Amino acid sequence: MTMTDPAVGSAAPGSADAARTRTEDLLARHRAVTPRWQSLYYEQPIALSHGEGRHVWDVEGTRYLDFFGGILTTMTAHALPEVTAAVQEQAGKILHSSTLYLNEQTVELAEHIAELSGIPDARVFLTPSGTEANDAALLMATAYRRSNQVLAMRNSYHGRSFSTIGVTSHRSWSPTSFSGLQTTYVHGGYRLRSPFRDLPDGEYTAACVADLRQLLDMTGGDFACLIAEPIQGVGGFATPPDGFFGAMKEVCDAHGILFVSDEVQTGWGRTGDHFWGYQAHGIVPDMLTFAKGVANGLPLGGVVARAEVVDAIAGNHISTFGGSPLVSAGANANLRYLLEHDLQGNARVMGERLRATLAPVVADTPWIAELRGRGLMLALETVHPGGIDPDPARAAALTEACKDRHLLIGKGGLYGNVLRVAPPLSLTAEEADEGAQLLVDAIRSLG
Template identity: 65%
Template sequence: MNDLYDRHRAVTPDWLALYYEDPIEITHGEGRHVWDADGRRYLDFFGGILTTMTAHALPEVTKAVTEQAGRIIHSSTLYLNRPMVELAERVAQLSGIPDARVFFTTSGTEANDTALLLATTYRRANTVLAMRNSYHGRSFSAVGITGNRGWSPTSLSPLQTLYVHGGVRTRGPFAHLSDAEFIAACVEDLRDLLGHTRPPAALIAEPVQGVGGFTSPPDGLYAAFRDVLQEHGILWISDEVQTGWGRTGDHFWGWQAHASSGPPDIVTFAKGIGNGTSIGGVVARAEIMNCLDANSISTFGGTQLTMAAGLANLNYLLEHDLQGNARRVGGLLIERLRAVAAQLPGVREVRGRGLMIGVELTRPGTDQADPQAATAVLEAARRDGLLIGKGGGHNTSALRIAPPLSLTVAEAEEGAAILEGALRAAY
């Protein structure tokens, strides 16, 4: 393994991060488990960064990919593509957006980049509203609207970005307010901001901030924002790269927690739909999607192989009610972790919904982030056979828990017990 690590370091950028002091090579998986090159088995509570949505080596997806690969793998969007049309029909129907059009990409980054292109072109404006503590990808434009210093390597950007309060409920100047007061204060802040600038093209927001540590506003915030945005003709883009497809349990899309004003103008998605294959995409009303006046294609977006995987994966998700499973098993897991957290001075908060759970760590007796403890817990969990993630803004440190949506109650309890041991060792 050290040989592979040395080779990795010799040919990849220094900023290409690896987890663990002694990085592992994952060689295969099955269900909710993966194995490393040394034959050690792990319970996977991170799913390739929320990408293995249903299960590792899901037979239905494996069969669909194998059969499609035996016919044709790729032809580009210059030719009619039956699997792409079939998946687009399903996504359009599930999106809730009237007269929806779907464009497939290869990643969430590219999906958000496309959404920004559409919004700025449609509105003839290059100013974008984004949330503080947000993350939207690693392209030049996506980095330019990312409100998380740890994931924004440059201040240069093709866009002017204005950052809005509200993505983090328990920190910041409005944290002490009730939910209703919090929403009202954030809306007033947005109104004040819009009074000092030319109308932006769009607000882009994650319903639950992923890289930011699985933080979220009170339900209803984005509906309240939408009322203000519509007064100025500003579009609402919901970044569902991590929250889509039922992961939050209560809803199929994260935006539905803010649904009183109807669906967003644009929805972006990726990660889980492909169950590990490279699928991203954008859904928008036809008038917005069709606003481009030049040719555009995607070489690899919508390729037959990934579309076959996405169709099989989506069918499995819906037929087995994995959204309901995320709600039930995720609810039990959150309560189990909250019971543990109540006994540990370094756990500030256990938050989330469904199988998208954040555990924020602070130095005991303070409100200061404890990144050293987060790293220690990550390492200890790995030693005991559990893989988790971490994230947070510059002043937070959170563990990220996002298993495949087919997680069983027994596996949830097993993972919680391992995580409890790792937390107790750290504190």
Template identity: 60%
Template sequence: MTGAAELHTRHRAVLPDWLALYYRDPIEITHGEGRHVWDAEGNRYLDFFGGVLTTMTAHALPEVVKAVSEQAERILHTSTLYLNRPMVELAERVAALSGIPDARVFFTTSGTEANETALLLATAYRGSNQVLAMRNSYHGRSFSTIGVTGNRSWSPTSLSPLHTLYVHGGDRGRGPYAGLDDAGFVAGCVEDLADMLGQARDGVAALIAEPVQGVGGFTAPPDGLYGAFREVLQQHGVLWISDEVQTGWGRTGDHFWGWQAHGQAGPPDVLTFAKGLGNGTSVGGVVARAEVMNCLEANSISTFGGSPVTMAAASANLTYLLEHDLQGNARRVGGLLLERLRAAAAGLGVVREVRGRGLMIGMDLVLPGTGTPAPEAASLVLEAARAGGVLLGKGGGHASGGVLRICPPMSLTVAEAEAGAAVVEEALRGAERELTGMHG
């Protein structure tokens, strides 16, 4: 039994059955550098998934490693019961970058916890447990965030402390308005939202929405939809929570935040973030207008949110991102990669759509010659790409899991994009041949 196989056996003996693992023969990643990682057998991979969009700048980024080491030599932990200079300094930077006026920042350890906090703030501020969420959405794995997750693959229970109403619009390619042009799509979704709010009892606390749906398969509405939603929400006093756990920090290329593609009505009331800011360290957080953030009438602390070590890592990572214009790189290299993948998919019946923005690209796979989502196609491509030295992710709505998710570190080079796309193209062609033979 190999080292990975033996570790897999031990994994299954002590960890939950529902803890997902990629690949028929799961791999143990032991180290990384730049855009590459290595497994325990010494195999080298181009990382096109970034630990679920978390390795934002690069693996083993020297600036982050140095910041963590230096802070760890001073002190690892204090908690929020004491003044924390690294936390205050990072909060000042995040507040200024957020676009939210008179902003306050609360740090957490994950995106789930950030969204949990945002829901707590919104429901307390509005005095209502009614929340609007998008169909096909994903917001975390805690009890409350599962209650506003519209992707049934990631919703293990229908029980919830919240009364959630699901709104159309997160997935441009599916649903009752999919056949309309962009203007008609937005108008239909806005009319549906207005009708829903007109029928809701006792007021709604907030709409929580991902500007680009992550787990749902990198789907997005036309630009401007959430801005148009905001105008309706404001008429009813409903808050807008923008879940930027996957879209923040310039990953979409065109904007620093996903909400800015919908910003005609101004910034959101609440913004959540995580993943990429820490570049692998456990950093999440919430930004909100002061009156919303300060509405809680009970004491609170965070034992691990705002840890001096994670704040040092995040600050160094943010500095690197800004000084090296990784948002611009995501726009330029991401645009090239998107077109290269579209060219690779041309003429293949297994690919329904290649979509994306910046370095956040989804390939929607179907059974060849049909519109039926094909999770088996995604699994075939994942395995073949791994054999070719590229790690991909997958997701998708409607319980399909039939979308490839491509989201490498934002420092990706043109040469790496070309090399990765060539491996993906060959894997797609192999999946098409196999599925055509199986279903032909």
């Protein structure tokens, strides 16, 4: 995909100093009206003005190569003409109607997602976010199984609502221990800090499965579901061996426990090798949830499950904003572009290209424990040399060093010591090489 970058230059009349003053003023206004826990990246936060392709500009006119895409949400490209045109056309017709009324854009989107999901007899419930998608999945699973007990993975993150916080095993994102769910956390894909980390892939999986079996034997196995991210997102792109969740699901199936694949970050081809993260494990989940990249930044999520599971909910339920005509129009255009341009294939090729440049540098850097992930979903974990004690200060410094080089990357991990690399899936070879070299330069600048 080829895009022409707009002229750089000031975003408003006046000097660069005036633009910086506007950034500082915006920051002061932000802090005056938002919660103190609503964090911003960087010591000097960036005020974004616009974007195109794989680049964004701040109000001072500085251009950045975007390797995080609004937390993996700008999936295809900034200002993708096909999505922009679809949204503009729909905006001239009707913006909103709620799920109380039929709308062709919304039905078309649900049909497409049901087909792509791989789940037989699929039903789709659309929401405005991934948090609400996971919330709805938990509601369906607990209603279907008539149990409020849930299995989740250690190091997991599933959203910021009351119920999704209740299945999140990540202290930085768990402000309360209160929950209507009884959650038990099992061993998962974060191998670096697992007691089984030194085992080969097959033995690692077997050890985690044995632990799950023992847990179910001890508790009776009356759980509604196991919810899992095929690759943990906020957890720092922790990646289990292929086939891991296939072995876990086999145990769950024996107890009637539903398997929920949280594809909010792994869906739509980002991992390169597969369209969905679950496909690396030789299974079809009972339910899957999605959000983020599906609408390329428009607020959309959802849950897909077999009809019998979805229909287990009693009473009337609607969504005021889920799958609005405007958002659905953008999502339909985005998915068409994704499939017609084989962005999954591009994610695989560009991910391999990035890895080829980064891997030898990581191997020679004593304060980076590993490079992990797949496709355009890669991570580097910073540690104190000589062990695996986390070094979040080094991660923060690397993030700033990348910003100084006009490269935007993300952070994550339980200790805030993981750098996340996840550019839009339309990334070009030239941009991949540029971004990889900027990241390498930033790593070397820190010694």
